[in-house]
Amino acid sequence: MAGVDPAFTALPYRSLGDAALSRTRELGVSHADFRFERVQYQDVRVRDGAVQGASDTEDLGFAVRVIHGGAWGFASGVHLTTEEAVRVADAAVAVARLSAAMTTVPVEIAPEPVYDDVTWVSSYVVDPFAIPLADKSAVLVEWTDRLRAHRAVDHATAVLYQVRENKYYADLSGTRTTQQRIRLLPSFTAKGSDDARGVFDDMSSIAPPAGRGWEYVAGAAAEGAWDWDAELAEVPDLLAEKLAAPSVDAGVYDLVIHPSNLWLTIHESIGHATELDRALGYEANYAGTSFATLDQLGSLRYGSPAMHVTGDRTVEHGLATTGYDDEGVATQSWDIVRDGVLVGYQLDRPMAHLHPELNDHRSNGCAYADSPGHIPIQRMANVSLQPGRESLSTDDLVGRVERGLYIVGDKSWSIDMQRYNFQFTGQRFYEIREGALAGQVRDAAYQATTTDFWGSMEAVGGPDTWVLGGAFNCGKAQPGQVASVSHGCPTALFRGVRILNTHDEGAH
Amino acid sequence: MPATVQDLVEHALAVSTADDCVAIAHHRTSANLRWANNTLTTNGAMRGIDVTVISFARRAGGVSTGSVSSSASSTDQVTAIVQAADAAARASDPAADANDLVTGVVDDRWDGAPDETDIHVFDGFAPALGEAFERARAGGRILYGFVDHHVTTTYVGSSTGLRLRHVQPTGHYACTGKTAYLTESAWVGGATRDFVGVDPLALEAALEQRLGWARHRVDLPAGRYDTILPPTAVADLMIYAYWSAGARDAHDGQSVFSHPGGGTRIGEQLVRPEATLFSDPAYPGLECAPYTIEEASGDDSSVFDNGLPLARTDWVRGGTLAALRQSRETAGLTRQPVTPVIDNLVLDVAGATGSVDDLVADTERGLLLTCLWYIREVDPQTLLLTGLTRDGVYLVENGEITGAVNNYRFNESPVDLLRRFSHASATGPAFSREWGDDYFSRTAMPALRVPDFNMSSVSQAT
Helix, strand or coil: CCCCCHHHHCCCHHHHHHHHHHHHHHCCCCEEEEEEEEEEEEEEEEECCEEEEEEEEEEEEEEEEEEECCEEEEEEECCCCHHHHHHHHHHHHHHHHHHHCCCCCCCCCCCCCCCEEEEEECCCCCCHHHCCHHHHHHHHHHHHHHHHCCCCCCEEEEEEEEEEEEEEEEECCCCEEEEEEEEEEEEEEEEEEECCCCEEEEEECCCCCECCCCHHHHCCHHHCCCCHHHHHHHHHHHHHHHHHCCECCCEEEEEEECHHHHHHHHHHHHHHHHEHHHHHCCCCCCCCCCCCCHHHCCCCECCCCCCCEEEECCCCCCCCCCCECCCCCECCEEEEEECCEECCCECCHHHHHHCCCCCCCCCCCCEECCCCCCCCEECCCEEEECCCCCCCCHHHHHHCCCEEEEEEEEEEEEECCCCCEEEEEEEEEEEEECCEEEEEEECEEEEEEHHHHHHCEEEECCHHHCEEEEEEEEEECCCCEEEEEEEEECCEEEEEEEEEEHHHHHCC | CCCCHHHHHHHHHHHCCCCEEEEEEEEEEEEEEEEECCEEEEEEEEEEEEEEEEEEEEECCEEEEEEEEEECCCHHHHHHHHHHHHHHHHHCCCCCCCCCCCCCCECCCCCCCCCCCCHHHHCCHHHHHHHHHHHHHHCCEEEEEEEEEEEEEEEEEECCCCEEEEEEEEEEEEEEEEECCCCCEEEEEEECCCCCCCCHHHHHHHHHHHHHHCCCEECCCCEEEEEEECHHHHHHHHHHHHHCCEHHHHHCCCCCCECCCCCECCCCECCCCCEEEEECCCCCCCCCCCECCCCCCECCECHHHCCCECCCEEEEECCEECCCECCHHHHHHHCCCCCCCCCCEEEEECCCCCCHHHHHHCCCEEEEEEEEEEEEEEECCCCEEEEEEEEEEEEEECCEEEEEECEEEEEECHHHHHHHCCEECCCEECCCCCCCCCCCCCEEECCEEEEEEEEEEEECCC
């Protein structure tokens, strides 16, 4: 395992943390934590054989969070001096005092064992920040050149987003954690048109973002590289086929959904619905609430008995994976849906205290802040649909369908504010006729109500169909924060799902 | 003595060894309060400085660039940023968007200290919010909401003589109210630059009224309905159309603004001739930066364009597509004037007067929305968007609100809606529920009535 970047460990977080926490102790708070972060981003965007733009960004600073007088107080700063650390501690306590007047339920947090000076680094081979920008750009440029060599491709773009996230956390109980995570999102898109038909369209790579390093782009398969050559070779023909494809007939179909599309449905209809703060109403003014209310724990029929969904912040290469969360809680793995029934939620320390029955009065480690200037909130764990124990292949599932669609790759998504009504499109939709694929169709979207959809899941593929997909930029809360999260799933078969023709939806 | 923000910018320009350099520093301050279940949940006061250095290196074949950003509060930190940007420029290939840098504009307020906000911007609001919680509780209502205030002072300097300073206040208030059994929901919200006159008790009273409308509940099926979109919902949709109005995509044949066979649709009649959609950095109440500020080049934006002056730009004028978002590079490609993005958006309908209440009074049977949500693009060919209604869909009968209806998922194109609307109100401040929090809050819109709005499926969310 690689070590923590020495340029980070050279920063004065220990002395700033000591100064801030001493000050909060003097002021008599009941809880205080100090979080120092350096988050580095590099984005590269290539278009038609040339770098369009590249930028390096670094976010460096620290925050103090307190519970005082039964209320939260939070403040942050960027000057890396002990004077500033004390000022920020004072500011956090001042905010707590102001908030006390509007806080009707005193704030308390669930306990956690003390971790005195632990270190954790995510699993990767080559730090992408150690690779010269020119080398990375060259790979993306080559991708767009290869795509545009095909007659169906008018334009091609490629992007590479990389993040190196370093955090130091310390609290009054004595926990101190130092961590480093690497993640990246490489992607390309081929664009084309059929002027005679009057249509344009695009086709993107389905490679998921990953908690991996540069080996994901340029390494060997054994190191975890994605098969970019295979995607680059097939996408132009797939685009041509999509441009020439017939428009789907709206109606009710059986669907076989590939993990490259299904991960997003899991994210929206299970991941977000089982964030406890949503079920309790904290997100009501923004993303909404959840139909999966706490009174239905253990009884809500979320889906068919084939549905086994877990939450974790531990799976190797998971985008939400880390050693300790932003409240000093060691990360864990647990069941969310078992045999189709709701059995668990995603928690942080305040909510674990309010509902001690959920995890033995302990958080399951979902607190995260996306920058030193933001407060930690409960963010989605890696929420994954488990494969079946039988070794069903995608072909096996397709073979069970008389009339249906096979859906690959994610595109648009939308779900209502209680997580019921959703609508998704995809990169490509194939007709299934009598157990075999019969060519692409276009203009398709699938629309359903969450529990009806998961209730119609007849079967899941085996472990060989399972892929760890995910989102690089999930948004939540006010003020808005961004988090990355993975979702593993197998291919799955659903019966009787509504398919819309998007062209007809727009006609009148 | 700690460095001023101007010192950081001047230092960047002084130590860069590139052929040219642009330094952009944002001094950011913000404060927020969040509440749910009639109690405060989170709060925050943040301050920070981030500096972006863009270095330009002249070489055979053109000019190459490097852009590096970091939080910074000392000249030493800025030196590190400059060294990285200079190196990135030297290592890059010539940029396709190269143009001469803008020269010589100096703001007479360049020497001014940053303007700031802090938690005390809520000194009037906060105690009244506590009273609002009591009033809500007594009335069997539950409040959830958020107030947010940012003041960012941006300093832009260049080796070609630019010294620009711009203060940008941005803020909004929003409150959702639900009945005790969570079966009805309502929402009020708006943008504010200073929180003067924002009264939580007035918001609570408005929510009480709207929840009162929902006492009579009617279930209606999916279908096309005569629908009134209040200014908030119009803002939700028009912002997306603006974001989709980039010259590059249109020129590439990949957007609703592409002309089939090549080129853009600039000059074509696209929507009703009464509609004019424009941006203006000086629009009263929506004032924003009167020059381009770009930290990285993109499809329709260029680091070479930093400092370009911005003026009123009509995107749609009298129903005709008049301009798309351009950089100097794309303006050359499309052979159109240089019309860069501006950070506000206004829709005017010629001859329209009155308010959303007048549209309601005129409607025999239809739906009045509160706002839209989770808007995503379904089909770029027509810019078909999907999304949901939320927090109040009200039934209008013979000019009166007679009850509340279930929520819906819609599928509609904002471009097509501008062809089909039957009535409009006068234009006024309009806060986009979907985009206003984090992305785009400076909008002024009319309410629009659409005779056949596509409520594609029912959503049982409350």
